[in-house]
Amino acid sequence: MRDYDFVVIGSGIAGLSFALKVAKDGPVAVITKRKGADTNTAWAQGGIACVTSDEDSFELHVRDTLEAGAGLCDEAVVRTIVTEGPERIHELADLGLHFDEREVSGHRELDLGKEGGHSKRRVLHVQDVTGKEIEETLLRELGRQSQVELLENHMAVDLITAAKLGFATEDRCLGVYVLDEKTGDVETIRSDRIVLATGGCGKVYLYTTNPDIATGDGVAMAWRAGAEIANMEFIQFHPTCLFHPQAKSFLISEAVRGEGGILRNNRGEDFMKHYDARGSLAPRDIVARAIDAEIKRSGAKCVFLDITHKSPEFVRERFPHIYQTCLRFGIDMSKQAIPVVPAAHYQCGGIKTDVNGATTLPGLYAIGEVACTGLHGANRLASNSLLEGLVVAHRASASGVRTRSASKQKIPLPEWESGNVQDVDELVVIYHNWDEIRRLMWDYVGIVRTDKRLQRASARLRNLQREIREFYWNFKVSVDLLELRNLATVAALIVDSALSRQESRGLHYTIDYPEMKDRQFKHETVLSRG
Ligand code: SIN
Numbered sequence: 001m002r003d004y005d006f007v008v009i010g011s012g013i014a015g016l017s018f019a020l021k022v023a024k025d026g027p028v029a030v031i032t033k034r035k036g037a038d039t040n041t042a043w044a045q046g047g048i049a050c051v052t053s054d055e056d057s058f059e060l061h062v063r064d065t066l067e068a069g070a071g072l073c074d075e076a077v078v079r080t081i082v083t084e085g086p087e088r089i090h091e092l093a094d095l096g097l098h099f100d101e102r103e104v105s106g107h108r109e110l111d112l113g114k115e116g117g118h119s120k121r122r123v124l125h126v127q128d129v130t131g132k133e134i135e136e137t138l139l140r141e142l143g144r145q146s147q148v149e150l151l152e153n154h155m156a157v158d159l160i161t162a163a164k165l166g167f168a169t170e171d172r173c174l175g176v177y178v179l180d181e182k183t184g185d186v187e188t189i190r191s192d193r194i195v196l197a198t199g200g201c202g203k204v205y206l207y208t209t210n211p212d213i214a215t216g217d218g219v220a221m222a223w224r225a226g227a228e229i230a231n232m233e234f235i236q237f238h239p240t241c242l243f244h245p246q247a248k249s250f251l252i253s254e255a256v257r258g259e260g261g262i263l264r265n266n267r268g269e270d271f272m273k274h275y276d277a278r279g280s281l282a283p284r285d286i287v288a289r290a291i292d293a294e295i296k297r298s299g300a301k302c303v304f305l306d307i308t309h310k311s312p313e314f315v316r317e318r319f320p321h322i323y324q325t326c327l328r329f330g331i332d333m334s335k336q337a338i339p340v341v342p343a344a345h346y347q348c349g350g351i352k353t354d355v356n357g358a359t360t361l362p363g364l365y366a367i368g369e370v371a372c373t374g375l376h377g378a379n380r381l382a383s384n385s386l387l388e389g390l391v392v393a394h395r396a397s398a399s400g401v402r403t404r405s406a407s408k409q410k411i412p413l414p415e416w417e418s419g420n421v422q423d424v425d426e427l428v429v430i431y432h433n434w435d436e437i438r439r440l441m442w443d444y445v446g447i448v449r450t451d452k453r454l455q456r457a458s459a460r461l462r463n464l465q466r467e468i469r470e471f472y473w474n475f476k477v478s479v480d481l482l483e484l485r486n487l488a489t490v491a492a493l494i495v496d497s498a499l500s501r502q503e504s505r506g507l508h509y510t511i512d513y514p515e516m517k518d519r520q521f522k523h524e525t526v527l528s529r530g
Pocket of ligand 1: 044045046047252253254255346381382383384385
């Protein structure tokens with residue numbers, strides 16, 4: 001049995017930032033399903049929203065965040081994250097990350113991008129590969145820390161808690177079972193401070209901008225362990241995912257619209273003008289719904305993002321990654337509009353935490369997309385998430401997470417037991433169920449919802465969960481099976497939360513209750529296994 005002072009599950013901006021901060025305090029394990037860089041962070045194109053210019057202010061950033069959040073943000077949390085941002089950005093720069101700059105009247109200043117819902121230019125970026133640069137910077141630094149062990153190709157199976165072991169004392173997290181994907185063995189890891197930083201759950205939907213690892217593992221594990229989960233109905237659909245039969249999950253950054261890109265329908269019309277005075281750069285929920293309506297109305301398969309009025313040099317220099325990727329699919333974005341559709345992008349709810357990452361289960365922390373701190377409310381303001389990961393990782397590392405539990409050494413942890421038979425049917429059943437979940441979530445729990453569709457999804461998911469449970473207990477666990485089990489759990493949490501919110505707010509839009517009902521629903525949707 002391995003034993004660490006801190007176990008971090010996930011290797012994106014939140015997990016790595018936390019691991020680096022506590023590395024001087026004791027042994028740390030960073031557990032990650034694939035390679036270290038296989039994270040949502042590495043795919044982030046837009047950048048980090050942070051107040052750095054004299055023309056901007058904390059007050060404006062707070063106001064924009066609250067406005068996007070449609071009445072559900074926790075204002076104190078928003079203020080903390082916004083105001084502590086600049087210090088965390090300096091730390092990233094100290095690690096060697098260089099954000100893009102530009103020449104203004106003979107001096108250099110940060111080149112700030114603009115995205116939907118921001119009243120000022122405030123998005124720090126490195127061309128259109130900000131997340132990749134951040135990931136590489138943090139991984140490089142991690143490699144210099146002798147106290148940190150990066151366990152790649154390891155997948156957390158389940159948290160070990162006092163309650164699960166039958167102890168009547170206060171429940172708490174004691175460790176985690178982890179599958180070593182190379183050997184197929186499940187190891188027991190003891191730690192009384194476990195940080196979930198597993199990112200989001202985009203793969204629960206048929207179309208997503210997320211990488212394959214985004215299967216909602218953290219939320220599903222925390223739910224099974226009894227932690228509270230909040231606001232899962234608020235799934236953000238990014239308006240512009242590349243539409244091409246061979247392109248899988250490729251995002252066209254909102255920064256393209258920030259630099260003047262215009263959305264056009266199949267007749268070439270700038271249709272967003274008819275939906276919102278802010279046009280193509282209206283907040284994401286409005287743009288995604290407008291595209292959905294245009295596509296349904298016209299029967300077209302996609303809409304188009306047009307930035308051909310900018311010079312080809314500008315397009316190639318500002319968006320080299322998007323330009324080259326589109327070119328590989330035969331689209332020269334400096335000469336022709338890019339075909340795009342909305343796709344699942346970000347989970348605004350998650351494991352309920354305070355602004356220091358503490359969940360409702362002692363010993364368990366959650367940081368980044370997996371968590372619901374109260375920053376995003378009913379709709380995340382673009383590029384606020386990398387900022388949240390940095391700030392909350394720092395706060396967690398400086399808070400109660402440093403305190404050891406007295407019970408840690410006393411409770412014996414049982415080894416993992418599972419069936420060791422491999423079912424010949426396993427793969428086909430797993431893939432079938434995986435496809436079924438993703439399609440039913442897309443069709444019944446998408447951008448526009450109704451009670452009838454949600455109920456249909458709920459009934460199907462219960463059946464699938466029963467089947468998966470049976471499978472899970474009888475056969476040897478594999479990554480595919482574990483991911484399927486987590487996807488089904490998270491899908492059911494999204495549907496249950498959506499059914500309980502009988503109003504339309506932010507990202508949750510239902511035809512049955514099209515109005516916002518402040519008196520009944522201006523609160524988080526909290527689910528707990530009890
Ligand atoms: C984008 O570049 O459009 C994504 C930024 C974000 O989701 O915050």
